Amino acid sequence: MSVKLSETVDSASSKPTKRKNSSFIDFIFSPKHKRSKTSGAEASVDRKMADDGTKREGATVKKTKPSLEKSRKKEVKARLNDEASKEIRSLAVGTLAMMASALSNQALPKLLGKLLDEKSSPIKNMTCGVGQICSATNNSGSASKALAIVVIGGGFASFLRTTMLNRAQDNIAQRLRTKLFSAVLTDRDMEWFVSGGAVKSGKEESNEADAAAESVSESSASSPGAIGSILTEDVNKASEVVTTVFANILRSCSSCAFATYHMISLNPSLFGISVSIVPVIGAAAVVLNKFVKKATAKQRECAEQAAAFAEERISHIMTVKLANREKDEVQKYVQLQEKCVQLGRKVNSAKGVFMGFTFAATGGALYMVFNAGGTAVANGRMTSGELTSFATYSFLLGLGTSGVFKAVGESTQGLVSADRVYSLIDGSPDAKSSNESLKLSRTSDAESVESITLQNVSFSYKSSSKRTVLNNVSLKLERGKVIALVGKNGSGKTSLASVIAGLHSPQGGKITLQPSGLDFTELDRESQTSLIQVVPQHPALFDATIKSNVTYSNPNASDKDIEKALTITNCNDFISKLDDGLNFRVGRSGMRLSGGQRQRLALARALLSEPCLLILDEPSSALDAEGESAVTDAVHACRNGDNGLSMGLLLITHRAPTLQIADSIIVLKDGEVVEEGTYDELSEDKGSALCELMSELA
Numbered sequence: 001m002s003v004k005l006s007e008t009v010d011s012a013s014s015k016p017t018k019r020k021n022s023s024f025i026d027f028i029f030s031p032k033h034k035r036s037k038t039s040g041a042e043a044s045v046d047r048k049m050a051d052d053g054t055k056r057e058g059a060t061v062k063k064t065k066p067s068l069e070k071s072r073k074k075e076v077k078a079r080l081n082d083e084a085s086k087e088i089r090s091l092a093v094g095t096l097a098m099m100a101s102a103l104s105n106q107a108l109p110k111l112l113g114k115l116l117d118e119k120s121s122p123i124k125n126m127t128c129g130v131g132q133i134c135s136a137t138n139n140s141g142s143a144s145k146a147l148a149i150v151v152i153g154g155g156f157a158s159f160l161r162t163t164m165l166n167r168a169q170d171n172i173a174q175r176l177r178t179k180l181f182s183a184v185l186t187d188r189d190m191e192w193f194v195s196g197g198a199v200k201s202g203k204e205e206s207n208e209a210d211a212a213a214e215s216v217s218e219s220s221a222s223s224p225g226a227i228g229s230i231l232t233e234d235v236n237k238a239s240e241v242v243t244t245v246f247a248n249i250l251r252s253c254s255s256c257a258f259a260t261y262h263m264i265s266l267n268p269s270l271f272g273i274s275v276s277i278v279p280v281i282g283a284a285a286v287v288l289n290k291f292v293k294k295a296t297a298k299q300r301e302c303a304e305q306a307a308a309f310a311e312e313r314i315s316h317i318m319t320v321k322l323a324n325r326e327k328d329e330v331q332k333y334v335q336l337q338e339k340c341v342q343l344g345r346k347v348n349s350a351k352g353v354f355m356g357f358t359f360a361a362t363g364g365a366l367y368m369v370f371n372a373g374g375t376a377v378a379n380g381r382m383t384s385g386e387l388t389s390f391a392t393y394s395f396l397l398g399l400g401t402s403g404v405f406k407a408v409g410e411s412t413q414g415l416v417s418a419d420r421v422y423s424l425i426d427g428s429p430d431a432k433s434s435n436e437s438l439k440l441s442r443t444s445d446a447e448s449v450e451s452i453t454l455q456n457v458s459f460s461y462k463s464s465s466k467r468t469v470l471n472n473v474s475l476k477l478e479r480g481k482v483i484a485l486v487g488k489n490g491s492g493k494t495s496l497a498s499v500i501a502g503l504h505s506p507q508g509g510k511i512t513l514q515p516s517g518l519d520f521t522e523l524d525r526e527s528q529t530s531l532i533q534v535v536p537q538h539p540a541l542f543d544a545t546i547k548s549n550v551t552y553s554n555p556n557a558s559d560k561d562i563e564k565a566l567t568i569t570n571c572n573d574f575i576s577k578l579d580d581g582l583n584f585r586v587g588r589s590g591m592r593l594s595g596g597q598r599q600r601l602a603l604a605r606a607l608l609s610e611p612c613l614l615i616l617d618e619p620s621s622a623l624d625a626e627g628e629s630a631v632t633d634a635v636h637a638c639r640n641g642d643n644g645l646s647m648g649l650l651l652i653t654h655r656a657p658t659l660q661i662a663d664s665i666i667v668l669k670d671g672e673v674v675e676e677g678t679y680d681e682l683s684e685d686k687g688s689a690l691c692e693l694m695s696e697l698a
């Protein structure tokens, strides 16, 4: 059998591939405007350090030391810079346009002052001819013309700034979303999804949670609601950091610089008075920034919990309604929302205090400026137009200063979000790298597999690793043979099926392909799914047409193949009665079909990929009639494979008629195989584990 290394799916593509020596945002965030030098190697060391000292299973990071927080921050910034560098053209045009619009804003006060002086002293701008006939010189319209140019130019620059920066932001957000979605879908094993992704970060935070929050699953990190919240809100905030927020900081800084220059050139002593408030506002901003950062992290976590809660209740709406718990659930959701709102209020109050404080301080400074400036005008040291210009520049300086602080606050929030995004992208270090996987050729290698053998397979779930769910399980699954797997509830049947299908990796023993002896767990997912298909007890269908649901396992299947799979599974009968036939939309989770019809379609889907082994988890008793014939169809398909290529069938069942058609029965008890034999052999021995089990179930 020829085996080649898989074409590597670059799982690392979701991780930073290069680091820039200097960064947009280091300039902004570095306290002394010190550029961070983060090489790829440094970044990986950073990540290792972070991994060593932090609990980073899944989506969350538990910070233990300030230094780690620093290195993580550095890494997040470097990765955002990588993203920004891909949008350099839009960012450059947008930033230049923003600077141009800032310049036009700066020119306005001077031109307005000039216009005021021209209008208030028209005589200065008049030329008087012989006979004292005076007329306004061309000079009187110069301020108006310049104003018109500045206003139109400024408008165009604003248009350019908005479109280019938003374009860059949308592109970055789109790439982050794609990476994140791809990481979640491809890099995570089933364990991550079923165990909730992670132990939540910051126990100290959950201690503060109120009763409602505590009642919500602590492990919501991998819930669709939580992931959805990160995909939308956090990605938006993260992409803003290197686009609009960065440009806002630049604009505000340049605004401050220009205003300062003009104010000094107009009246240096007045400038001294007006900037006396800056250190006070700066100190307030530093305090605020620290608080906002902490509160934002808590707020985002709370939003994630609420989203996970809502998503779970909506997806299990039937259970909620059957238990008549709608009002209770709404109440819990309200409590969660209240908790989030309270955290949001803290952030908003802090911002409000800062804005109010800034307003009062700026107002005070303006009062002092006008007081001293009025005297200067009265003494003829300044014109009223110059004072107006000065006051407007003071206003712009205040606006610029608060703009810088506001943008720094936003970037702090954005970095918190970016950290959440990258933590989810990076994921669990246990996820199998596709680089290490083997790929089977579908046509030759997969078809040559005659059986799949389990030798002393042991397995525990990582979330409860001390409990052995499967213990030294050995069995052989051959093409053309039907094996029935029986056992009490919780004996490990579904877990065994998941391990065989490659959804979970066993901690002990081996699963090998015969006759090649290849290790099944070493294969990539594509090869694994080409060999083994599972039809679960409650198969999931997507809200799409019957055809796209059936071809989900093999999108390239021909119409002939689809027709054949539907015929084998006896789907044609009910499909022909539907208005749109194969194009009938099955509704969310296939709810527009009966349980048995869903089971049949799932069976057709599994057969369409022509596996070596099919695992069928029998439907529950409520679906008995339909389920039974679906099982019969599966048995038929197993024994009468195409081109003489039959398939193995592992049936998880309890029903006697199914047991009778099986070639062999395996009885599982507490994760161990306690009995194996034909139905006749095992049912003859009244003391057998099978008889004991059947009498218990009767």
Ligand SMILES: Nc1ncnc2c1ncn2[C@@H]1O[C@H](COP(=O)(O)OP(=O)(O)OP(=O)(O)O)[C@@H](O)[C@H]1O
Binding pocket: 194, 195, 461, 463, 464, 469, 487, 488, 489, 490, 491, 492, 493, 494, 495, 496
């Ligand atoms: N995701 C999980 N994390 C931790 N433990 C789990 C998980 N899933 C199942 N278990 C545990 O593993 C054991 C075997 O469960 P499994 O679902 O395989 O049993 P089963 O034989 O299929 O049961 P049933 O007949 O009720 O479907 C159970 O004790 C169960 O509590």
